[in-house]
Amino acid sequence: MLAAIFFAALVAVGSTQSTDNKFPDGFFMGCATASYQIEGAWNEDGKGENIWDHMFHEHPEYGTNGDNGDVACDSYHKYKEDVQMLKALNVDVYRFSISWPRILPTGDVDIINQPGIDYYNNLINELLDNGIEPMVTMYHWDLPQALQYIGGWTNGLMADYFVEYARVLFDNFGDRVKWWITFNEPEAFVRGYANEGWAPSQPAPGIGDYLAAHTLLKAHGRVYRLYDQQYRAAQNGSVGITLNIQGSEPLTNSTEDIEAAERYQQFEAGLYAHPIFSQEGDYPAVMRERVDANSEEEGRPRSRLPSFTQEEVEYIRGSADFFGLNHYRTYYVVNGANATSPSRAHDSGTTAVSSGFYSWGFRNLLNWIVNEYPGYRIIVTENGIGNTGGLNDTDRIQYYTDYLTALLQAVNIDGVPVIGYTAWSLMDNLEWTSGFTKKFGLYEVDFNSPNRTRTPKDSATFMADIFLSKQVPELS
Numbered sequence: 001m002l003a004a005i006f007f008a009a010l011v012a013v014g015s016t017q018s019t020d021n022k023f024p025d026g027f028f029m030g031c032a033t034a035s036y037q038i039e040g041a042w043n044e045d046g047k048g049e050n051i052w053d054h055m056f057h058e059h060p061e062y063g064t065n066g067d068n069g070d071v072a073c074d075s076y077h078k079y080k081e082d083v084q085m086l087k088a089l090n091v092d093v094y095r096f097s098i099s100w101p102r103i104l105p106t107g108d109v110d111i112i113n114q115p116g117i118d119y120y121n122n123l124i125n126e127l128l129d130n131g132i133e134p135m136v137t138m139y140h141w142d143l144p145q146a147l148q149y150i151g152g153w154t155n156g157l158m159a160d161y162f163v164e165y166a167r168v169l170f171d172n173f174g175d176r177v178k179w180w181i182t183f184n185e186p187e188a189f190v191r192g193y194a195n196e197g198w199a200p201s202q203p204a205p206g207i208g209d210y211l212a213a214h215t216l217l218k219a220h221g222r223v224y225r226l227y228d229q230q231y232r233a234a235q236n237g238s239v240g241i242t243l244n245i246q247g248s249e250p251l252t253n254s255t256e257d258i259e260a261a262e263r264y265q266q267f268e269a270g271l272y273a274h275p276i277f278s279q280e281g282d283y284p285a286v287m288r289e290r291v292d293a294n295s296e297e298e299g300r301p302r303s304r305l306p307s308f309t310q311e312e313v314e315y316i317r318g319s320a321d322f323f324g325l326n327h328y329r330t331y332y333v334v335n336g337a338n339a340t341s342p343s344r345a346h347d348s349g350t351t352a353v354s355s356g357f358y359s360w361g362f363r364n365l366l367n368w369i370v371n372e373y374p375g376y377r378i379i380v381t382e383n384g385i386g387n388t389g390g391l392n393d394t395d396r397i398q399y400y401t402d403y404l405t406a407l408l409q410a411v412n413i414d415g416v417p418v419i420g421y422t423a424w425s426l427m428d429n430l431e432w433t434s435g436f437t438k439k440f441g442l443y444e445v446d447f448n449s450p451n452r453t454r455t456p457k458d459s460a461t462f463m464a465d466i467f468l469s470k471q472v473p474e475l476s
Contacts, residue, residue, distance in 0.1 A: 020408065020412045021405070021408060021471055021472050021473070021474055022408075022469075022470055022471045023408065023411070023470040023471070024411065024412075026419070027411075027418075027419060027420060027421075027470060028092040028093050028133070028419070028420040028421075029091065029092055029093070029420065029421050029422070029423075029466070029467045029470065030086070030089075030092050030093035030094050030095065030132070030133075030135075030420075030421075030422045030423070030467070031086060031089065031091055031094060031095070031422055031423050031424075031425065031426040031442065032094075032095035032096070032381060032382055032422040032423065032424050032425060032426070033075070033082075033094075033095070033096050033097070033425055033426050033427070033429065034096070034097045034137070034140040034141070034184065034429075035096070035097045035099040035102070035140060035142060036050065036052050036069045036072070036099065036140070036141065036142040036430070037069065037072060037073075037140075037425075037429035037430045037431070037432075038072050038073040038075040038427070038429045038430075039069075039072060039073075039074075039076045039099060039102075040069065040070060040071040040072040040073065040074045040076050040077075041071075041074070041076035041077065042069060042070045042071075044076065045113070045115035045116065045119070046102075046105060046113040046114075046115050046116065047099065047101055047102040047105060047113065048101035048102075048104070048105030048106060048107070048113075048144050048145070048146060049101065049144070049145040049146075050099065050100070050101045050142035050143060050144060050145055051141075051142065051143045051144075051145055051152070051192070051199040051200040052068075052069060052141065052142055052199045052432075053068070053069070053070075053142075053145065054145045054148070054199070054200070055199040055200065055201050056068035056069070059197070059201070062197040062198075062201070062433060063433055063435050064433065064434050064435030064436075064437050065435050065436070065437070066435075067430060067435030067436050067437075068430070068435075069430045071452070072429060072430045073427060073428075073429055073430075073445050073452050073454075074452045076119065078452065079119075079122065079123045079126065080126055081454065082426065082427075083123075083126045083127055083130055083132065084130075085426060085427070085443055085456075086127075086130070086132055086426065087130045087131075087132065088456070088460075088464065089442065089460060089463060089467055090464050090467040090468040091132055091467055092132070092133060092420075092467070093132065093133040093134075093135050093179070093420065093422060094127055094132050094133070094134060094135065094422075094426075095135040095136075095137065095179075095181075095381055095422040096123070096134070096135075096136065096137070097136070097137035097138070097139070097140035097142075097184065098120055098136060098137070098138060098169060099116070099142050100138075100139065100142060100143065100144055100165055101142065101143075101144040101145070101146075102116035102119065102120075103116045103117060103120075103165070103168060103169070104144065104165055104168065105144065105146075106144065106146045107143070107144035107146045107147035107161055107165075108146075108147075108161060108164070109164050109165075109168065112168060117172050120172075120173060121172070121173070124173060124176050124177065125176070128176060133178070133179070134176065134177050134179070135177075135179035135181065135381075135422070136169070136177050136179065136180055136181065137181040137183075137184045137242065138162075138165070138166060138169060138180065138181065138182050138183070138223075139162070139182065139183050139184065140184040141184065141185075141188070141189045141199070143199075143200070147161060148200045152192075152193070152200055152202070152212070153189075153190065153193065153211070153212035153215050153216055154202075154204075154208050154211040154212050154215065155215065156214075156215050156218070158215050158216075158219065159215055159216075159218045159219035159222055162216075162219040162222075162223065163219065163222050163223055163226060166182070166223040166226060166227075167226065170226075170227065170230075170231045170235070174231055174235040174237060175235060177237065178235070178236065178237040178238065179237065179238055180227070180237060180238065180239045180240070181239075181240055181241060181242050181324055181381065182219070182220045182223050182224070182239065182240070182241050183216055183220060183241050183242065184242045184326070184381075185242060185243065185244040185326055186213060186216055186217075186241075186243065186272050187243065187244055187268055187269070187271070187272065188244055189212075190208075190209040190212040190213050190216070191209065192212075193208030193209045193211065193212045194206070194208055194209040194343070194344070197433065198432075198433065205340070205342060205343040205344070206304055206341070206342030206343040206344055206346065206347065207304050207342060209344060210291070210304055210305050210306065210344070211306065213271055213272065214305075214306040214308075217272065217275050217276070217316055218308075218312060218316065220241055220276065220316070220319060221276070221312070221315045221316035221319040222315070223239070224239050224319035224320065225315055225319065227239045238321035239320065239321055240320045240321055240322040240323060240324050240379070241272070241276065241320055241323075241324055242324030242325070242326055242381045242382070243269055243272050243273055243323075243324065243325060243326070244326040244327070244328075244382075245265070245268065245269040245273075245325060245326070245327060245365060245369070246268075246327060246328060246329050246330060246331055246355070246361075246365075247327075247329065247330025247331060247358065247361030247362065247364060247365045248261045248262070248264045248265040248268070248330070248331055248333050248352075248365075249261055249330055249331065249332050249333065249358075249361060249364075250332070250333060250334075251332040251333060251334045251353060251354075252334075254335075256335040257333065257334050257335055259335070260333050260334060260335035260336075260349070260350040261333040261350075263286055263348055263349065263350055264331075264333045264348055264350040264352065265368070266284040266286050266287060266348075267284075267287060267344060267347065267348035267350070270283075270284040270286075270287065270372075271283065271284070271287060273323075273369075273372070273373060275308070275313070275316045275317065276316055276317065276318070276319055276320050277318075277320065277323060277372075277373035277376055278317070278372070278373060279317075280317075281313040281314065281316060281317030281318075282308060282313045282317075283305065283308075287305065287347070288303075288305065290348070290349065291303055291304055291305035291347050292305070294341070294342070294346070294347055295342075298341070298342065304342060320376065321377075322376060322377045322378065322379050322419070323369065323373065323376040323377065323378045323379070324378075324379050324381040325365075325366075325369065325378055325379070325381060326380075326381055326382035326383070326424070327362055327365060327380065327382070327383055328357075328382075328383065328384065329355045329356060329357050329358070329361075330355060330356060330357075330358040330361025330362070330364075330365075331352040331353075331354070331355045332352065332353055332354045332355065333350050333351065333352050333353070334350070334351050334353050335349065335350065336349065336350070336351060337349050337350060338351045339351070357385065357399060357402070357403075359402035359403045359405065359406035360406060362383075362403055362406045362407065362410075363406040363407070363409055363410045363414070366378065366407070366410040366414070366416045366418065367410065367414055367416060369416075370416050370417065376417070377417050377418075377419045378416065378417060378418045378419065379418070379419060379420040379421070379422075380407065380418060380420070380421040380422070381422050382422065382423075382424040382425075383403055383421070383423060383424060384396070384399070384400075384423055384424035384425060384440050385399040385440070386431065386434075386438040386439060386440045387438075387439055388437065388438075388439065389428070389439045389444065390444075390457075391444060391455065391456075392457075392458050393457045393458055393459045394458070396442075396457070396459040397458060397459050397462045400423070400459065400462065400463060400466070401472065401473060404421075404466065404472045405472055407421065408472060423442065423463060424440055425440045425441050425442070426441060426442060426443060427441035427442065427443040427444070427445050427454055428440065428441035428443070428444055428445040428447075429441065429445070441457070442456070442457055442459050442460040442463055443455060443456055443457065443460060444456075444457055
């Protein structure tokens, strides 16, 4: 991403100005979770099976220690306790996701599950009663299994199903929910159409993942236009999407590696961001060129990367009120792909050779986003670090100190328009295929207890002070 140039410029700016360690007025902060990772109650009160339920039940070996989300943190029954944890943290906002099959067990509107609607109504009302703003993710990976039987996201008709699901959400919750995120981390969940062992475990690399990406981009655009045309005037909310984008730095100063770092980012982030946030829309030109050329070389009659019609380009372009960003780490990238063909990694012609928790990479990335896609407010919707557990989580405190300081530098020195931040995560939860072994929470959860007892970690006290004061302790 030409990040080496950005970093040099940022260092030069930072050396001549002092950093204000306070967030601007109006900046909101909170925590994030996801339905499958915390709710449990996988088959209670009319909820349908999702693709993670199905995969882990059919193939427990795909998880760690046979862990799954059947009970998880039991937030379906303990949501009031969750809200009190949030209140103790002094949060402004709670970002959570709605389980599609808890609302629509078959994925379609032929069955609308009232207990599921009641659950989220109760959660939303409990939040508002405690002065906490709800931020809702419509899709955090838990597709109804009934829709996977017809191809899941590789089936273009899934956009139709998603629009009708979104309509149910707007109708039932839009009077109180003012922040909507259509999809969480498309780059992550389309892996399930490229890799075995990641739901829905359909290994069609370089084909299935591109088809899924294509469908979800059309679904996102259509839901945004639905809100714009039928709900915005009355509900006055905002609709965006959350992309997971890690830093991408060239391993060396060679032209090849610098270009590779930028190309890596276009294949990871631009695949989703460019159609929505760029001025021209559509997929990044470098993707179109490389995938088309590789497909032709492979003897295929069509590109593995589908094409949008001009009408689709236009309704997807600009279909966001804000740019949601999930960020955890930074990768060093080299030219040349160490991947099989066909695959997205092979198409990119790049390899991430190492990574680390470099807070300066976060600042670089925020500047890259605002330069690549100007004119959009940014909300950091996930950021955090996982460890093996323990209440004395000094590593997490140091991580948040470093990364929030870098965020402040991006906002206060560089002028990047970040308006909010939600930490990942409120509590330890099911970390997908890592099970309960990887801990991201500000609260510890005892998964061996039937009560799923929650206990604040040292980082909870630390972050509660930051959320209240909107100020980060100065780095020593």
